Amino acid sequence: MSGKDADKGQEKAPIAFQISRQLDQEKIHFLSNRVEDLIRSNSELRSSATQxxxxxxxxVLYFQREMEIKDEIILRLNEELVKCQTQLKFEVEKARKAFEEELSELRYxxxxxxxHLTAQLANAEQELKAIESYRMERHQHEELIQSLNKSLQQQRDQFIDAMEEQERRFLEEKSQLFKQLDEEKIAFREVALQEARYNL
Known part of the structure; x- marks a missing residue:
């Protein structure tokens, strides 16, 4: 290794250290922030839990009040229900008695x-029978009257015929009688004349 390479190696070593240190500081900073976040979250959770x-x-208090109100309402409704049931029972009994009285009056x-209608019907039947009997009797009477009128007319006709016959005979006899009287008058006159002549 030459002297230049050794110098370069020494320069690289502090740079690597600086990078490692920087990474460590970033980790520490991240962890610190994370810890603060956790502490803040924990505090918020505690506050939220308290809330x-x-x-x-x-x-719980609201529902307790609601339950108490509902219990009071139920109690009041039960009281009203009992009152209504009592009133309804009274009204039903009153209506039943009124209905029974009305039914009894209606039946009576x-x-x-x-x-009354039966009596009227019986009277009407009697009157109808009387009317029917009267009609039959009237019909019989009418037939009898017609028969009597016919017989009377026949008798009248016969009587008129007989009277006419008697009148005819009476007139004939009267005529004969007058004729005889006339003849007797004539005879008496002749006798009287003869006697008068004789006496003279």
Whole structure:
């Protein structure tokens, strides 16, 4: 090895050392920063954990209040439910009694109405029978009247015929009687004349 090469070797040695040292310093600086980051992260985590604990406590308190409010609401609703059930039971009982009374009145009214209608129907049937009987009797009476009128007309015709016959006979007899009287008058007159003549 020449003198120049030895000098170059000595120059290279400090440069390598400087590079190594620089790398070490960078590592130290990186590690220091990393440690600071870790410390800061740890602090943030602790702060976050504390905040989380506080938030958790607040949430627990909130839910406890909500549960208490819900319990109060449930209690009030249960009381209202019992009240409503009692009121509903009262109203149902009242409606049931009213319905039973109305049904009883309706049944009584219906029975009375049915009895009244039945009586009216019976009366109507009796009246219908009476009307039908009256119609039959009237028809029979009309037939009897027609028969009597026919018989009466026949009797009238016969009576008129008989009266006409009697009148004809009476007139004939009257005519004969007047004729006989006339003849007797003539005879009496002749006798009277003869007697008068004889007496003279």
């Amino acid at each position: 989380n604990e506080k938030d958790t406590h607040d949430i 009214s219906t029975d009375t109405r049915i009895a």
